[in-house]
Each structure stands twice: as structure tokens, then as C-alpha cells.
Amino acid sequence: DQQVKQNSPSLSVQEGRISILNCDYTNSMFDYFLWYKKYPAEGPTFLISISSIKDKNEDGRFTVFLNKSAKHLSLHIVPSQPGDSAVYFCAAFFSGYALNFGKGTSLLVTP
Amino acid sequence: KAGVTQTPRYLIKTRGQQVTLSCSPISGHRSVSWYQQTPGQGLQFLFEYFSETQRNKGNFPGRFSGRQFSNSRSEMNVSTLELGDSALYLCASSADVEETQYFGPGTRLLVL
Numbered sequence: 599d600q601q602v603k604q605n606s607p608s609l610s611v612q613e614g615r616i617s618i619l620n621c622d623y624t625n626s627m628f629d630y631f632l633w634y635k636k637y638p639a640e641g642p643t644f645l646i647s648i649s650s651i652k653d654k655n656e657d658g659r660f661t662v663f664l665n666k667s668a669k670h671l672s673l674h675i676v677p678s679q680p681g682d683s684a685v686y687f688c689a690a691f692f693s694g695y696a697l698n699f700g701k702g703t704s705l706l707v708t709p
Numbered sequence: 710k711a712g713v714t715q716t717p718r719y720l721i722k723t724r725g726q727q728v729t730l731s732c733s734p735i736s737g738h739r740s741v742s743w744y745q746q747t748p749g750q751g752l753q754f755l756f757e758y759f760s761e762t763q764r765n766k767g768n769f770p771g772r773f774s775g776r777q778f779s780n781s782r783s784e785m786n787v788s789t790l791e792l793g794d795s796a797l798y799l800c801a802s803s804a805d806v807e808e809t810q811y812f813g814p815g816t817r818l819l820v821l
Contacts, residue, residue, distance in 0.1 A: 604751075632809065634812075639814070641715075641799050641801075641812030641815050642752070642799070643812065644810070644811065647809065687751065687752060694765075696742065696754045697742065697754065697801075697810060698754070699752040699754075702751050
């Protein structure tokens, strides 16, 4: 049962524009959310996280928004760069529960 | 600080064989989690170990097992390999499961 869903398998954005990656979850007990970025032949690398007590967290070009009532979070990348081209995984967990990942969204940033 | 290391990086086995994968966590990390990544399925949680004890287990058959040693290094074993076990196996470590997990490069297993 997929509790974290990334409904867009791929996204293509032009360099300099905004990339918006979306994630939905079904388990209302999740209280911590993370985004990971993965290049081919490498393990995922942690990008940014947000606790359920916040609705926004920023780190440089990356901002994560959380809408608890809609059980939705999104990752905004502004401005997008070609080096951002990777697969992005959304993940969620709550205390004592394993980290639950979505299936990933492949982002392609074109020059 | 050295990152998470996994050995071997690539492995080819045949159906029915068994395989053992190894993971060395970041120094000081006591939680080690294992994931299977297959095309179209994302990262699926296998199990998590903390201080040599399995604390969480995903929905995988008993052919998948693991263990953790006193130095926090972990091994994952898959017995009676099936073609569908071909995947990238990722190990992640954290200070505790509620802390951010850091991933190794993975072991690419191909079952023929």
C-alpha cells in the first residue's frame, strides 16, 4: 500500500524557471517529511526536510511547502539549473515507523 | 567523515543462489536501514537495525534477512534468489531512525 505518492513520474523544465515537484501522502500520522535527490549509479542524497509543525522550509534555491489538511507537500526549485536534473524522492515518517518513500519524479532541466 | 559504504557494488548471481551484501554506516551512526529500488517501484523498505536489533521490517518474504554487528556494520542476506530480486539495494545510516538518513551508493544485484 503506497502511503506516499508522487503522481508525476517525470517533469521537464527550462533552465532558470521554477521546478515544482509534488507529493501526496495518505497516513495522517506522518509528522516529518524529506526530499532526496538521486543521480544514476549513486545513492539518494538528502536535500531538505520539514516538520509537520511548519508549513514552509527554505534552503537556498530549495523550498518545501507542507499542506497538512490536503496531505500534500511540494518542492520548489528556483531557479532551476541543469545540474538539478535527477530523480527526486519524497519520503515521510513518524516516530517508530520506517521511512516511507514515493516512487520518485525524474526532473530534466534543459538549457 | 567517511560516508556510508556498501560492498560489493555490483553482483551477478543465478536463480536459487544466495547473496550477502554488506553496509558500513557513517561513524557514530547506530541505525542502519535497507531498501530495495526497482524501476517503477521507488524505494521499498526492507528492514531497520539499531544496536544489533531489528526494529522495523517491511513487507518482504522471509528470504530477505539481515543482521547488525556490534560495530554497527550490517549485512543483508537473500536466499533462494529469484529473477525479481534483481534491483539496487541501498543501505542508509542515521544516528537514530528519526534522524536524517544518509545513503550509500548501493549494490546492483542482477539475478540470471
